Amino acid sequence: MIRARLKKRIDHCFAQGTELGYWTEAAAGLYAVEEPKHAGQGDYATNFAMVVAGKEKKKPREVAAQLVELLAAHTDLLARVEVAGPGFVNCFLQEGVWQSVLPEICTAGDAFGKSDIGREKKVLVEFVSANPTGPLSVGHGRQAVLGDAIARLLEATGHLVTREYYYNDAGRQMRVLGESTRARYLEQLGLPFTFPEDGYQGQYIRDIAQELISEQGDRLKEVAEVAPFKEKAEQVIFADINNTLARLGIRFDNYYNEHSLYENGLVDDVIATLRAKGLVYDKDGAVWFKTTEFGMEQDRVIVKSTGEPTYRLPDIAYHREKFRRGYDWMVNIFGSDHIATVPDVLAGVKALGYDPAKVTVVIHQFVTLLRDGQQVKMSTRKANFVTVDELLDEVGPDVARFFFLMRKADSQLEFDLALATQQSQENPVFYVQYGNARLASIAKQAAAKGITRGELAEALLARLTTEEELHLLKAMAVFPALVESAAVALEPHRIVFFLQELAAHFHSYYNKHRVISEDVDLSRARLWLCEALRIVIRNGLTLIGVSAPETM
RNA sequence: GCCCUCGUAGCUCAGGGGAUAGAGCACAGGAUUCCUAAUCCUGGAGUCGCAGGUUCGAUUCCUGCCGGGGGCACCA
Missing domain, CATH: 1.10.730.10 (Isoleucyl-tRNA Synthetase; Domain 1)
Incomplete structure (x- = not known):
């Protein structure tokens, strides 16, 4: 707030200087006012002279002297101005200027730090978006906390934020989940069973099967459909996920079901629209999207020869709905393993006539978990992962949130459980x-x-x-x-x-x-x-x- | 092979076109008759991966290389 005040004065000097013929407007907006790293270099410093001198082919020191001359009129704010180093102008503020921040802070209270720079722009923040196939892992935890903190920042700066969780309860993953549950159900009844080759092996599946037995007995042993098992598992797991999120203090405004896109014909409509634009063709029994038209190396299949869509198609349909729902800015939080989906979806958005620049994807790197000084390799299927719930049992939500936010998203995050749990006082x-x-x-x-x-x-x-x-x-x-x-x-x-x-x-x-x-x-x-x-x-x-x- | 990302102190990481590159942990020593010692103070530590380029100036931007991670499916 003080810096902005000083910047205004310097801008004023810049304008004065152009009138006086000291320099042209070539350097307008290019110079900066920043806080010097070292004491003795003033409260603020500007590279004004170096930038202007560069544009005007003058000596920085001479330009600096001219700026100092113009700043002399601002003794209400500035006590002293010095030229230093290669041409920095170091500004020393009047006593009492810094103290003036206190009334501003204390008057604003909770509102201090908030602003309206978002101008009520409607922002959709999509994060977590894990299908209900198991408990949230530590990696999801990072994403959940990152997404929520981003949403909080956007809210604080005057954006209208919607937190959205996108999931699919109709795909292959969910079918395997249902089959896994049925296998455990039969197993625990002492009946013959075959566990799916790529089934979910976690203990939680056994717990769900046990719950089914206590509710239904062996009534489901002859049922051919996977539906009752799948639905039960989904219901239990989603409740579990939501409970975990609640422990982290995270609440979503909306859960968007991928399946609804099919039910409403929105997926078919994407194909039809793209086909009408000549951006789709059939080959080898599959439907291809001409992503090469959007600068990509190869075209992509959007409907397999089996008739099933690939993940890209509903993702594109989903993003079109985001636009149609009237959002001005769409922020997606993805793990780095989903990075490859981004160009496809953006190409789809563009092909449908929407502006991909309104979509910002935040990619976060993995969480490396250290337990007893050893890296824990995690896999959802094999269920040898640490869940967010377990983490919360050990460290609580404040520590978990803080730790997840201690690194920028681009950096891999090393989460040392020994440190976070045993030495939590540090x-x-x-x-x-x-x-x-x-x-x-x-x-x-x-x-x-x-x-x-x-x-x-x-x-x-x-x-x-x-x-x-x-x-x-x-x-x-x-x-x-x-x-x-x-x-x-x-x-x-x-x-x-x-x-x-x-x-x-x-x-x-x-x-x-x-x-x-x-x-x-x-x-x-x-x-x-x-x-x-x-x-x-x-x-x-x-x-x-x-x-x-x-x-x- | 191609794409993304990271490479900074012993370790974990900030920073980032400018003037002497920072913090925590770890290590060593010290501080409490007084507002909470979950605190503070002092100390050492670095060719900012390597090599070129742009610039008045590069650790920061560009290119190439090396190394870690992720991705390049009619899986999601």
Whole structure:
């Protein structure tokens, strides 16, 4: 917020300079105002002179001098301006500027960090989308938390968000699930059975079979259809998945069933539409989509010679429905194993006359799980995977969420169970939460001693002048811009890193300075500082769906 | 073979066209008569995978190579 203020002034100087003939408008919008890495280089620095000099073929130092001259009129904001290094202009703010962030934060409260840059754009965030064939694995967990945090960021920045779970309960996978369940059912009744070659081997299938036996007895032993087994399994597993998601604090607005696309003729309609456009042809008994028309190496089958569609076709139909439902932006969270489906679907969208640029796919890499220092290889079929439920039993939702968001989506995430469980008191999430608890405790202590913050307008915020206090004020001032950039980039890990840094600044401050002292004015100013910190930490934690306990 | 992605401190990872590349863990030492020690302070640690190119300036962008992961089906 302070940076934006300074940027405006520099933009103004740029315009003045063009009028004065110092430079042309060639460098408009190309220079930046940023925070220097090192102390002594000012509160902010701009590469203005280097960028302008590059365009004008001038010497950066000369341009810098001209900018300094123009900035001299802004003594209300700037105390001092220096030219440094190859031509950086370092800006030192007037005292009191940083303190002005406190009233903004404290007045905004829960709203601090929120914005309306989304302009009520309708966004569909699709994530998890696991078919109900088994419990959610740790990999799904990462996706669930990532998707939900992205949705929270978008909501905080003024987007109208729908969280959607796309699933299919009609495909081959589900048939195998039903057959697996029937096999276990017969097995547990002591009857002859054949377990499907690629069946689901998890214990949960046995549990479902047992449930069927206690509900139905052996009444299903002669049933030829797989339907009753499949339906039972689906119902139990979906309930389980939803329960897991609820434990993570994740709730979907909509579950979209792939099967409904067939029932409503939407899949056939895609073929018909593409065929009418000449983008589909028959070969070897299959139906092909001319993806080569969209820059791909080969055409793709969308209906197999058996008459069954491939996954691409309903995926394309589904995405068309997203457009038809009126979304302005579609965000898909996929695991890296689904990366290959993306170009096909985007080509389909384009072929149907919609703008693929409105679809953003966030690909996240796998979770590598370490148990006892050894990597656990996971496979859904063989059921030797760690479920999100098991993880939650061990570490709880706050730790799980925080850990899943500690890495950017592009990076593989190493989840060390030994670290997350046995040494949980050393987890970074507690470090941040402890900061919040300390802040709450300080407020309580102050109240117990009869010291209140008093009116914000009357607080002597100018008393906040220590290096640590200025660090904290600067850090908090960045928060709204951080939330915006994290939302636009769909990168919630930035919030996690910010929180860790802010908490570190606060813990350090706490150990060096006393908030509550004999100096009542100073105490009050510092209590307001703490109040602002509490707001920022809590708002940040809320963005990633982690709780902010007041005692620990 | 082709496509995507990653390669930064002993380990796990941030960062990213600019001025001296950061954090946590681990390791060593220290801090509490006082607001929660789940905290803090001090210390060492790096050819930013390799080689070219673009640029006033590259760890960051481009190309190639090497290495890890994922994907290239009439599986999803």
